[in-house]
Amino acid sequence: NAGVTQTPKFRVLKTGQSMTLLCAQDMNHEYMYWYRQDPGMGLRLIHYSVGEGTTAKGEVPDGYNVSRLKKQNFLLGLESAAPSQTSVYFCASSGQRGEQYFGPGTRLTVT
Amino acid sequence: GESVGLHLPTLSVQEGDNSIINCAYSNSASDYFIWYKQESGKGPQFIIDIRSNMDKRQGQRVTVLLNKTVKHLSLQIAATQPGDSAVYFCAEVEIYSNYQLIWGAGTKLIIKP
Numbered sequence: 001n002a003g004v005t006q007t008p009k010f011r012v013l014k015t016g017q018s019m020t021l022l023c024a025q026d027m028n029h030e031y032m033y034w035y036r037q038d039p040g041m042g043l044r045l046i047h048y049s050v051g052e053g054t055t056a057k058g059e060v061p062d063g064y065n066v067s068r069l070k071k072q073n074f075l076l077g078l079e080s081a082a083p084s085q086t087s088v089y090f091c092a093s094s095g096q097r098g099e100q101y102f103g104p105g106t107r108l109t110v111t
Numbered sequence: 112g113e114s115v116g117l118h119l120p121t122l123s124v125q126e127g128d129n130s131i132i133n134c135a136y137s138n139s140a141s142d143y144f145i146w147y148k149q150e151s152g153k154g155p156q157f158i159i160d161i162r163s164n165m166d167k168r169q170g171q172r173v174t175v176l177l178n179k180t181v182k183h184l185s186l187q188i189a190a191t192q193p194g195d196s197a198v199y200f201c202a203e204v205e206i207y208s209n210y211q212l213i214w215g216a217g218t219k220l221i222i223k224p
Contacts, residue, residue, distance in 0.1 A: 004154075031210055042200060042214040043155070050209050058211070090154050098210040099145065102154030 002026055004103035006091050012109045013081040021076040021106050023091030029101075031094045032074040033058070034066060036087040037105075043090060049074055081110045123221045130188040132218045134201035139182060141203045145212070146175060146186045150197045158186070158199075188220075196222045 004025045013019055023032065030051050035043040035058075045058030049068040063085060065077045074093075078085060088107050092100040124130045136144070143162040147155035159170045161177050161184075168175050174187040184201050198219045202212040 033211075042216045043212075044214075045211060048209065048211065056209070092154075094210055098143070098204040098206060098212075099157055099160060100155075100210075100212060101157070105152075105154050 004091055004093055004101050006089075006103035006106050008106060009104065010107045012111065013078075014111055015082060017081050018077070018079050019081065019108075020078075021089055021091075021108075023074045023076070023093075023103060024072055025074075025091075025093040025101070026072065027093060027095070027101065028071070029093035029095050030071075031100075032068065033092045033094075033100065034064070034074065034076045035090045035092065036060065036085075037090060038087050046076065046089075081108075083110045086110045120216070121219045121221065123223055124191050125223050126191060126193060128191055130186075130191045130195065130220055132186045132188075132199050132201075132220065134184040134186075134215055136182050136184060136201070136203050136213075138203055138205075138213070139179070141213075142206045143204050144175075144177065144184050145202045145204060146173075146184075147200045147202060148195075148197045149200065149217070155200060160204075191220075191222055193222050193224075196220060 007022045033048040034046040044060045047066040052071040055066045067075045088105045091103040094100040145160040146158040149155045161168045161175045172189045176185045198217040200217045201215045205211045
């Protein structure tokens, strides 16, 4: 039981490049979330999903897109990366109780 | 929107002493609250939660207190150890908003030897 995994762990992009972050969970959770965390700050919700095939906007959705084609996977895409998107990205999943389990994070630098 | 915030950004505690981390929240309709621990370079890790119909809940070396009158939440860590060094976040669960968490900014706990 791996819990929540994220790939890649690190990535450097140039402004304007695109990339996709992958999140996978093996706990059969319905809910999945993508957050970003800037240095010294708390987590901000980008997008979330309440089940396979559904997505919804969070607090800071601009510049990001997501897809939930399979229940266990939640993808976060950056179509045209900007330096303001330099951050650590965390994925989380939760069951009905609401307790979220987090992945190890992806550190993204946009130059 | 509603917010959850912390009183102190950094807390230094002597090893072996008890630590108390505080949190204020503003959404009185929230159903429950969670404390997370985040170690450097890692994702947040669940510590303990408490429902709004409770005043106190105890775990292993940790106790969470909820005072709904003043909208205040605290995390008490007994006999603080070096491994407790981390940033601690309180989060408010919005059950009617698909279990979204409203996060505070975090308190960094430093253990002095």
